[in-house]
Amino acid sequence: MEEWNFPPKYSNDYFPEPASPYWFRDRETMDPEKRDELIVARIRDVMAYAYDHSPFYQRKWDKAGIKANDIRTLADFEEVPVVTKQELRDSQAKNPPFGDYLCCPESDIHHIHGTSGTTGRPTAFGISRRDWETIANNHARIMWGMGLRPGDTVFVAAILSLYMGSWGALIGAERLGCKAFPFGAGAPGMTARAVTWLGMMKPAGFYSTPSYALRLAEVAREEGVDPREFGIKVLFFSGEPGGSIPSIRDKIQDIYGAKVVDCGTMAELTPWMHASGSADTEGMLLWQDIVYTEVADPNSNRRVPYGEQGTPIYTHLERTSQPMIRMVSGDLTHWVMEDNPCGRTYPRLPKGIYGRIDDMFQIRGENVYPSAIAEVLEGLAGYGGEHRIIISRGGSMDELAVQAEFNGEIARQGPDAVRALGEKVEAELSRVLGVRALVVMVDPDTFPRTDFKAQRVVDDRDLYQSLNQKRGG
Ligand code: 8LQ
Structure with missing residues (x-):
């Protein structure tokens, strides 16, 4: 047959x-x-x-x-x-x-x-x-x-x-x-x-x-x-x-x-x-x-x-x-x-x-896909499992911020470990995407989980600016 x-x-x-x-x-x-x-x-x-x-x-x-x-x-x-x-x-x-x-x-x-x-x-x-x-x-x-x-x-x-x-x-x-x-x-x-x-x-x-x-x-x-x-x-x-x-x-x-x-x-x-x-x-x-x-x-x-x-x-x-x-x-x-x-x-x-x-965005001439950011984060030990991608227009250029959770192990190790992980995320994202992202590490379980398809991109200029100020940027 x-x-x-x-x-x-x-x-x-x-x-x-x-x-x-x-x-x-x-x-x-x-x-x-x-x-x-x-x-x-x-x-x-x-x-x-x-x-x-x-x-x-x-x-x-x-x-x-x-x-x-x-x-x-x-x-x-x-x-x-x-x-x-x-x-x-x-x-x-x-x-x-x-x-x-x-x-x-x-x-x-x-x-x-x-x-x-x-x-x-x-x-x-x-x-x-x-x-x-x-x-x-x-x-x-x-x-x-x-x-x-x-x-x-x-x-x-x-x-x-x-x-x-x-x-x-x-x-x-x-x-x-x-x-x-x-x-x-x-x-x-x-x-x-x-x-x-x-x-x-x-x-x-x-x-x-x-x-x-x-x-x-x-x-x-x-x-x-x-x-x-x-x-x-x-x-x-x-x-x-x-x-x-x-x-x-x-x-x-x-x-x-x-x-x-x-x-x-x-x-x-x-x-x-x-x-x-x-x-x-x-x-x-x-x-x-x-x-x-x-x-x-x-x-x-x-x-x-x-x-x-x-x-x-x-x-x-x-x-x-x-x-x-x-x-x-x-x-x-x-x-x-x-x-x-x-x-x-x-x-x-x-x-x-x-x-x-539609979900692809351009940061300083580079095409960035949300899935490429997920790929980087999932490959790093210490990542807590969820993140958000914030795209904003700072001045005349689009800017990218990533809020990424750290896991319980990093939380136990304390603020130095959190900072070190943040630097690693920033370096890896910049190496893979070819553009710098503002990275903000957040506590484990900050973001809700999904039982279906993940929705992680936030197109929000105000949020970018407040995060940038928080980081002293
Ligand atoms: N999409 C669906 N499957 C994908 C995959 N394996 N990798 C990357 N993106 C994928 C009923 C099936 O699950 C297919 C489905 O999800 O259908 P939908 O709900 O009509 O959504 C279609 C979109 O999901 C596609 O266009 C892809 O963007 C994504």
Whole structure:
């Protein structure tokens, strides 16, 4: 059972040979040029389907003068206009609730999920039963690649609500024949209860955001529990940078005595695990036969060569309810094409997705990503686990301040140790970022922890000035 067609046909009782590292050996290890030819054929299929079923794509492509049959190469596909989040919101405002890019009858919708909508109108995802099964099969396949197997317990530690992250992990685990444990997250006291349940169930697989795995480890220690006692083998993360940032990944691997796998792109692009590491390959592989990913120049929306940086543009090759065709992410990454230790012949994002273009800021001509600051801090002994990044405009130039917690050990050692750590943080940040930051060390547990994605950037001129005065600047 290893077909590759559009629309996809999955058999829900298929499993690979137990000894195989691959779920679909051919699709995962084929010659990349051969795969690219097949991707072009799939792109034509999905475009023809979307054109027939959706006024949204009809309008967009008629205006651009593009037809599915024009696409003969991956370069031709770069002519197809990108889809933005704003267009999806507009389409849903005019054609509520699912937008005129819904390509199946509304009666086929099996699950509704959505974006959190913290900035403006939320976007609704209408997912057909067929797509739900496709997602489950894709995720089971990728989770097999992470080393999870039927019978393993998989603990899902993210909120089971609108968010597709938790549901995607859950249905992948179910299809893989695992003991799926939808523990959730987000209710008061739930993290302490997670510590108890993890100790009882000893899951092989654990899913959350990287921030929450760090938070959970702090709570475990407060409860006198060593996170290694949970017996977790694989922690797989999505939602934010971390799983491919060496200092954070290594710290979490060390705390839990388990392997970290980075995955996840965007909820709209579910099966969002289509960018995911594997048991033997770090960073993220682009599982191009599920969702075709281009890393592109954000101005031209054309692919950059391997080895270069750009923004991912995603195209569903297997979804039929709300297929995204050239959806632009606004994230940043760089991609490479090398031999992968696991033998899969996909391109790879060695440093994962570093962050969003919107979240990048410029300090005296240098591009600074919040994730680079997290990377430096997590690599320093004595860091207390949370920080805030304050960006301000002092005079005509942007300025950067970082408030970083020190840990209990440094607190016990006293003010000299705190000062020494502050100097070290300042020196490391300046070495890595190429710009000086005003560093203020703060007590352990100053900042609230998150059970979801961390929010650390504060754009605040007044706060910068008061901190600068406090430091005597
Ligand atoms: N984002 C998501 N996963 C990321 C990762 N592994 N590394 C860096 N940034 C990542 C449902 C899945 O968890 C994916 C998800 O979080 O979807 P959302 O909620 O739509 O958020 C998408 C954004 O999260 C991406 O654009 C990345 O900036 C980030």
